Amino acid sequence: EISRRRREQKLTQEDLAELSDLSVNFISRVERTKDQNISIQKLDSIAKALNTTTPDIINNAYRAKKIKPEKIHDNNTPVFMKKVINELRKLPEPKAERVCKSLITLLKEMNN
Template identity: 85%
Template sequence: MNINLGEEISRRRREQKLTQEDLAELSDLSVNFISRLERTKDQNISIQKLDSIARALNTTTPDIINNAYRVKKIKPEGPVNNTPIFIQKINNELRKLPAAKAERVCKSLIVLLKEMN
């Protein structure tokens, strides 16, 4: 059985209403890489890049691989990620920070949001 990771990644990306540019930004990969992965049978991808894509799609690497092996595509059970893209981008940036710094940023954001209400 052939595996096409790009097809599965594309399906999940479209399901979450993300563009290739959004996915590239969220996963810290290039748009060209995402585009080539989705449109070709070239599955030359490192586990680190696949992990980055999985995190950006709010799933796991094994889940992407398992679903790519399925012959008949079945909708995943449970809620589909409806998190707005700007919240995903903030989350992605917070992941890049050391834990203590991310906590300070979150506390500052909470204070700012409370002041806006």
């Protein structure tokens, strides 16, 4: 998905690396490797450089691979987590993204 968007915008890997403040090596590895863990911060940097959002990149990657996001209807997921996820789904994407970033920041602060 990242490679496709980059090419659509006629950017080289070097251009994207510079715009996202990441290394060319990292951009190359992200585009080559299908199942790589990328931090949200780095994915955010790439998304901004490509004039899109992180959720949009993720959603399009799922669609392209015909992968369905995990359902949260299993019995192992606590009810409060299901409620949070359902409320997030009701929000417009930009608001949901802001809420998620705030939650992540809060959780990191609580773990310190």
